[in-house]
Amino acid sequence: MGDLRSQLLGNSDLSDGAVFKTVLFYSVLILLMPIGSFFATKMVVFEIVLGQESSITTNIISAIVAVVVLHLALGLFIYKAYFAGDKKGSKAD
Numbered sequence: 001m002g003d004l005r006s007q008l009l010g011n012s013d014l015s016d017g018a019v020f021k022t023v024l025f026y027s028v029l030i031l032l033m034p035i036g037s038f039f040a041t042k043m044v045v046f047e048i049v050l051g052q053e054s055s056i057t058t059n060i061i062s063a064i065v066a067v068v069v070l071h072l073a074l075g076l077f078i079y080k081a082y083f084a085g086d087k088k089g090s091k092a093d
Helices: 004-007 016-049 056-092
Strands: none
Touching: 016 056
């Protein structure tokens, strides 16, 4: 039967370091990209490019951009997890 990791990853030759790098990459992507996009939208787009002062409207639009970026990052993670399992299953056949 094996442990949970081997059940989830199948008969994968991934080392612990490779798994850690993948998890760290997606964790940073999911945590830092929305925060960065919020402040980049707020400061760069609205204050520098458009010359608007910080207001509730600019904060709301920046938050919407951050939520969209978060959903894209989560979608990328789910896509990678879903289709990585298909590739491993087809190699074993």
